[in-house]
Amino acid sequence: MxxxxxxxxxxxxxxxxxxLADSLLQALQAQGHDADIVAVPYKNYPPERILDHMMACxxxxxxxxxxxxIDRLIALKFPAYLIPHPNKVLWILHQHRGAYDLWxxxxxxxxxxxxxxxxxxxxxxxxxxxxxxxxxxxxxxSANVSRRLKQxxxxxxxxxxxxxxxxxxxxxxxxxxxxxxPSRINILKRQTLVLQALGQTRHPVRVTFAGxxxxxxxxxxxxxxxxxxxxxxxxxxxxxxxxxxxVKLYAESLGVIFxxxxxxxxxxxxxxMLSSKPVLTCTDSGGPxxxxxxxxxxxxxxxxxxxxxxxxxxxWADRSRARQWGLAGRKRYEELHISWEDVxxxxxx
Amino acid sequence: MKxxxxxxxxxxxxxIALYTELLIPVLQKRADLTLWTEQGEWDGRLQMEARVRQFxxxxxxxxxxxxxxxxxxxxxxxxxxxxxxxxxxxxxxGIVILHDVCxxxxxxxxxxxxxKDHEEYRRIMAHYYGDxxxxxxxxxxxxxxxxxxxxxxxxxxxxxxENALGVVIHNxxxxxxxxxQPPVPIVYLPLPFAPSAGRPKTTLVxxxxxxxxxxxxxxxxxxxNRRLEQxxxxxxxxPEKAAFRLRIFGDLYDTGHISAHIRNLRLEDLAKVCGYISxxxxxxxxxxxxxxxxxRYPTMGEAxxxxxxxxxxxxxxxxxxxxxxxxxxxGTVAFVRPEHESEDICSQLRAFLENPESxxxxxxxxxxALEREHTPDRYAESIVALAEPARGWAVRDGRLRMAxxxxxxxxxxxxxxxxxxLAGNVAHAIWDLSGxxxxxxxxxx
Numbered sequence: 175m176x177x178x179x180x181x182x183x184x185x186x187x188x189x190x191x192x193x194l195a196d197s198l199l200q201a202l203q204a205q206g207h208d209a210d211i212v213a214v215p216y217k218n219y220p221p222e223r224i225l226d227h228m229m230a231c232x233x234x235x236x237x238x239x240x241x242x243x244i245d246r247l248i249a250l251k252f253p254a255y256l257i258p259h260p261n262k263v264l265w266i267l268h269q270h271r272g273a274y275d276l277w278x279x280x281x282x283x284x285x286x287x288x289x290x291x292x293x294x295x296x297x298x299x300x301x302x303x304x305x306x307x308x309x310x311x312x313x314x315x316s317a318n319v320s321r322r323l324k325q326x327x328x329x330x331x332x333x334x335x336x337x338x339x340x341x342x343x344x345x346x347x348x349x350x351x352x353x354x355x356p357s358r359i360n361i362l363k364r365q366t367l368v369l370q371a372l373g374q375t376r377h378p379v380r381v382t383f384a385g386x387x388x389x390x391x392x393x394x395x396x397x398x399x400x401x402x403x404x405x406x407x408x409x410x411x412x413x414x415x416x417x418x419x420x421v422k423l424y425a426e427s428l429g430v431i432f433x434x435x436x437x438x439x440x441x442x443x444x445x446x447m448l449s450s451k452p453v454l455t456c457t458d459s460g461g462p463x464x465x466x467x468x469x470x471x472x473x474x475x476x477x478x479x480x481x482x483x484x485x486x487x488x489x490w491a492d493r494s495r496a497r498q499w500g501l502a503g504r505k506r507y508e509e510l511h512i513s514w515e516d517v518x519x520x521x522x523x
Numbered sequence: 524m525k526x527x528x529x530x531x532x533x534x535x536x537x538x539i540a541l542y543t544e545l546l547i548p549v550l551q552k553r554a555d556l557t558l559w560t561e562q563g564e565w566d567g568r569l570q571m572e573a574r575v576r577q578f579x580x581x582x583x584x585x586x587x588x589x590x591x592x593x594x595x596x597x598x599x600x601x602x603x604x605x606x607x608x609x610x611x612x613x614x615x616x617g618i619v620i621l622h623d624v625c626x627x628x629x630x631x632x633x634x635x636x637x638x639k640d641h642e643e644y645r646r647i648m649a650h651y652y653g654d655x656x657x658x659x660x661x662x663x664x665x666x667x668x669x670x671x672x673x674x675x676x677x678x679x680x681x682x683x684x685e686n687a688l689g690v691v692i693h694n695x696x697x698x699x700x701x702x703x704q705p706p707v708p709i710v711y712l713p714l715p716f717a718p719s720a721g722r723p724k725t726t727l728v729x730x731x732x733x734x735x736x737x738x739x740x741x742x743x744x745x746x747x748n749r750r751l752e753q754x755x756x757x758x759x760x761x762p763e764k765a766a767f768r769l770r771i772f773g774d775l776y777d778t779g780h781i782s783a784h785i786r787n788l789r790l791e792d793l794a795k796v797c798g799y800i801s802x803x804x805x806x807x808x809x810x811x812x813x814x815x816x817x818x819r820y821p822t823m824g825e826a827x828x829x830x831x832x833x834x835x836x837x838x839x840x841x842x843x844x845x846x847x848x849x850x851x852x853x854g855t856v857a858f859v860r861p862e863h864e865s866e867d868i869c870s871q872l873r874a875f876l877e878n879p880e881s882x883x884x885x886x887x888x889x890x891x892a893l894e895r896e897h898t899p900d901r902y903a904e905s906i907v908a909l910a911e912p913a914r915g916w917a918v919r920d921g922r923l924r925m926a927x928x929x930x931x932x933x934x935x936x937x938x939x940x941x942x943x944x945l946a947g948n949v950a951h952a953i954w955d956l957s958g959x960x961x962x963x964x965x966x967x968x
Contacts, residue, residue: 225925232952256956278590286586289614290686295589296914297921297956304958 175522176208176243178236180257181250182227183213189358190441191251191267193339198248198265198521201514207522212236214254221285221294224270228253228301248521249309252298256305263521264309265334268319268438273298274326275436303327313520316439318460333464334520335512338441340417344448346500347425349493352380352410353454353486354427356420356442359387359411362435364456364477365396371482373403379490381431384412384423424449429472429489429496433482436460447471447507452499454485465510471503524910526554527594529611531604532565532575538828539599539622545717547572549903557591561607580607588615593910595691598683599623602632609633609683616920618909619687623825624697625678631663631670652677671748675821681705688916689909693826694847706923708916710909715902716831716893719802725810727890728837731883732813735766737875740812740838742772742805743829750818750843750864751775752784757868759788766876769794769816772805809833814875814882815840820861822846830856831897834889839882841871855889857882922957929953 179202181195195211202209214231218224231253236244237260247262249255252270255262272284273295285291306312306329313334314320320331338344357363365383372379387393393411400406415423424430430446433456440461446453447465453472455462468474473488475481489496528550530543543558547569550556556573561580569575578584588594594617596608609629612619623629634644641664648656659677662668680701684690687707692698693714701709718724732738745751751771758764771794775781778796785794800808809815815833820843827847833840834855842848844858857874859867875882929949937945 222924222928225921226928228956229925229929229949229952232956233948258955283586286589288589289583289585290616291585291589293616293917293920293924296917297924300918300921300958301956305955 175245176239177202177210177246177248177522178239178244179209179211179248179250180236180254181211181213182216182231182252182254184216194267194336195250197336197339197514198517201518205515205518207518212254214257216253218270218284221288221291224253224294225297228256228297231256232258232305234258246522253301255309256301258308262309263311263313264306264331265313265315265517265521266306266319266323266331267315269302269323269326270298271322275322279435299327303329311520311523316461317464318436319438332520334517335439335510336514336517337512338445338448340421341444341448343417343421344445345421345425346450346504347422349428349497350426352382352427353429353431353489354382354384354423354451355431356384356415356423356445357432357434358385359383359392359396360389361392362437364433364435365392366399367433367477367479367482368431369396369399369403369405369409370479371486372405372408374479374483375487375490376483377487377490378408379486380408380410381486382410382412382423382427384415384420386414421449424451427451428493429454429500431455431482431486432459432462433477434459434462435477437462440465444507444512446500447503450497450500450504452489452496452503454482454489456482465506467502467506469499471499471506524554524593524907525591526550526556526907527559527588527591527617528556528597529559529578529595529608529617530597531601532558532560532562532569534564534566535562535604537599537601537604539597539601539604541719542622542715542828543597544569545715545899546903546906549899550906553903553907559608559611561604578607578611580610583611583615585615593618593913595620595906596687597622598626598629600626600628600632602629602637605629606633606637612683613686616686616688616917618689618691618913619684620691621680621683621697621701622693624680624692624694624700625674626680626683627674627678628670630679630682635664647679647682648677651679651681671821688913688920691906691909695850696846708912708919710905712902712905713896714826714828714831715899716828716835716897717899718806718835722803722806725806725835725837727887728810729887731879731886733879735876736768737766737813737879738811739767739769739814739816740772740808741769741816742808744774745771746776748819748821750820751781751816753864754816754818754841754868755781755784755788755790755794757865758872759790760865761869761872763873763876764790764793767793767814767872770808770812771796772798772800772808774799806836809836809838812836812838813879814838817841818843818859818864819848820845820864822848830889831893834886834893837883837886837890839875839885839889841868852888852892854885855892857885918957922953925953925956926950 179195199209234257247259249264250267255264276283285295312331314331317333320333323329323331359365429452431454432442437460443453443462443465453466455474456477457474458477466472473485475485531537531540533540533544551573558573558575559578596612597620598605599622634640645657645660648660659673663673689708691710691712695711698709782796815838817830817840822845840856841859842856844860857871
C-alpha cells in the first residue's frame with residue numbers, strides 16, 4: 175500500500191510529534207508498505223496566519239504522486255488533517271488547543287489575547303466540525319484527546335496508543351537520590367510548580383530536570399525561583415539530553431515526576447513505566463491518568479505545591495513502596511499490549 | 524450569554540448615552556452585560572445595574588473582550604464620544620449599531636479637526652469615492668463646500684464597518700444606503716423608547732381640544748434642518764393663522780434670528796420662543812399641545828427620538844416625508860413633502876382645522892405604534908437574539924478574511940482573464956473550510 179503521513183512542522187523544531195511521525199513511518203515500512211511523510215511548514219502567529227495555513231492545507235492535492243495513486247493518507251496534526259483525500263484516516267495528536275480547552279488558559283491560550291481571536295477561534299471550530307468527519311476513520315493519540323474532540327466538536331473518535339520511541343531500551347537500575355522530571359520547560363509542564371513543591375517538602379528531596387526551555391524567559395523564571403527558595407543544592411537543570419542519557423536518567427531515578435496541565439498523551443508516563451519507576455502526576459494532568467493507577471503505580475495528587483510536596487516526600491521516604499509501584503507500572507504497561515503493529519493495523523484497516 | 528456594550532454613558536450629554544441607560548436594565552435581565560466606556564467618569568448608579576469598565580483605545584484588553592459571546596459598538600457622529608469605540612471596533616469584530624447612517628461628521632471631526640491630518644482625510648475619501656471623493660475632500664478643506672453639503676453623497680459610513688460582523692440600524696431606509704459597502708448583514712430594529720428617568724410612562728390620551736386656538740409645539744435641539752423658519756413663513760401666510768399658537772422649547776441654533784423672523788412675520792402674538800425647559804415641564808407642555816411640528820430636512824437618516832416622545836403623548840405631528848419618517852405606518856403622522864413644503868404645511872394645518880379629531884386619532888395611532896414597536900424589552904430581546912445569526916456572521920467573516928488574503932496575494936501573479944479558472948480551487952477551499960461542502964468536491968467518506 176502507498177501510504178502518506180501528513181503532518182505540520184515548525185522549522186527547526188523536532189519534538190514528540192516529529193518522533194511519532196518518524197516512528198509511524200518506520201512501522202509502516204517495516205510491514206512492507208511504501209510510505210512517506212509530507213510535513214507542511216507551520217507558523218501560528220499572528221493568529222490570522224492560522225487561517226492561511228488552513229487554506230494552504232485545503233488546497234493540497236495528495237491523491238497521487240507522479241501518476242501513482244496514494245492509497246491512504248494518515249493525517250496527524252492541525253491543520254494537516256484538513257488536507258482532502260478520498261481515503262483519509264486521522265490519528266489526531268491534538269487540535270489547535272488555543273481554540274478549545276486552552277482558550278481561556280492564562281498563559282496557554284494564543285488566541286484569547288489577540289484582537290480578532292474570537293473570529294479565528296470560530297473559523298477553526300467550523301473547519302474542524304465540517305472537515306474532520308470527511309475521514310474514513312478518526313483515531314486520536316489518547317482518550318484525553320478523544321474527550322476534547324467530543325467536547326469541542328461533538329465528534330466521536332477512538333484512542334489509539336503507541337509505544338514511546340526506543341521502548342526496548344528502557345530498563346531499571348539501582349536508584350540514586352533524585353526524582354526525574356523530563357520535559358520541555360514551559361508553563362504547561364509546570365516546572366515552577368514542582369520547584370514550589372520542593373520548597374515545601376519535609377525531606378531534602380532532589381529533582382533532576384531534563385529538557386530545553388521553550389523560551390529563555392521560562393528558563394530564567396525557574397532559575398530565579400531556585401534562588402528565591404534556596405533550592406540550589408537540590409535541583410539540577412540538564413537542558414537537552416541525548417536519548418541514551420535520558421534512558422539512564424530514568425533507570426537511575428527514584429521515581430518520575432510528571433505533573434503537566436492536561437497533557438495530550440504523555441510518553442513520559444509510559445517511559446517511566448517501562449523503566450519500572452513510580453509516577454507522580456496531578457489529577458488535572460490528562461494523558462498520564464489514562465495509565466497511572468493511583469497508589470498502585472504512582473500517585474495522582476491535586477495540582478498544588480502542597481500536595482505535590484507530600485507526594486515527593488512519600489516517594490523519597492518510602493523507597494520500598496516506590497520500587498513496588500514501579501514494578502507494578504512495568505507490569506501494567508505489558509498488559510496494555512501497546513505496539514506499532516496494532517497502530518498500523520488500525521490505521522490501514 | 525456575555526455581551527460587551529461599547530457606548531457613551533450618562534452623564535455624557537448625548538442621546539446615545541441616554542439610549543444605553545434605557546437599555547441597561549432590560550439587557551441585563553437577558554445577558555451578562557459589560558459596559559465599556561472611554562470616559563473617565565460616569566453616573567455611579569450604572570454600576571448598580573451592570574459591570575462598567577473603562578478602556579484605553581491604545582491598549583484594549585483583548586483577552587477580556589474575547590470572553591464575551593458578542594460585542595456591540597454604538598456609533599454616532601460625536602467624535603468625542605465615539606473615537607475610542609471606533610478604534611476598538613476596527614480591530615475586534617463585532618456588531619456596529621449605527622445611530623447615524625451618515626458618519627461623515629464623525630470622520631471629518633476626527634481627521635480634520637482633531638488629528639489635523641488632512642492628507643489622511645483626502646486619502647480615505649479617495650479610497651471610498653475615487654476622484655470625486657478626493658475632490659470633495661479638497662472642497663471641504665478649502666471651505667468651498669460645507670460638511671452638510673458633502674455628507675449625504677460621501678457618508679464615509681463604510682469606514683466604520685470595515686471589521687463589522689453585522690450592522691444594526693434604526694431606520695429601514697438606511698439599508699439601501701449601506702448595502703454592499705462593505706457587504707455585512709444589516710438588521711433593522713425600531714429605536715427603543717421610554718420616558719426619562721423619574722417620570723412614569725404616559726397613558727393613552729383619548730381626547731384633545733376641540734376648539735381653537737389650538738396649541739402647536741416644537742422642541743429639541745433645533746438646527747436649520749428642523750425647518751422652523753419655513754414653517755413660520757408658511758403659517759404666517761395663512762388667513763386662518765390665528766387659530767393656532769406655537770410654543771418653541773429647547774436649544775435654537777439662532778434664537779435672535781428666529782425671534783426676528785417671528786417679528787417680521789407679525790407672529791409675535793401667536794408664536795413664542797420659550798427656551799430650555801426641564802423634562803417634567805416639557806411633559807406637561809406635550810400633554811397640553813394639539814399638534815407637534817417635527818420637520819427635518821435634510822436628514823442624516825436617523826430615527827427621531829423626538830417623534831417617539833411625541834407619540835408617547837398621543838400627539839399628532841407634522842413630519843417631513845423623507846428618510847425614516849417615510850417608513851412609518853400610514854396614519855400615524857401628517858406628512859410634508861420636502862419639494863412642496865410650504866403648500867403641504869398649509870394644507871395640513873387646514874386639514875387639522877377641518878377635522879381636529881382625525882388628528883387626535885392620528886396621535887392615538889402613534890401611541891399604539893410606540894407601544895407595539897418601540898419598547899425597550901422588545902429591543903433588548905432582538906439584540907440578544909442576534910447571538911444566533913452572529914455565529915454564522917463570524918464564520919462568514921473568517922471566510923471573507925481568507926478570500927481577501929488570497930485575493931491580495933493572487934492579484935499579483937494571476938492575469939485577470941485567468942482568475943476564474945485558477946481561483947476556483949481557492950474559492951472551493953474557503954467554502955469548505957467555513958462549513959459548506961462543495962457538491963462533487965467532497966473528499967473522503
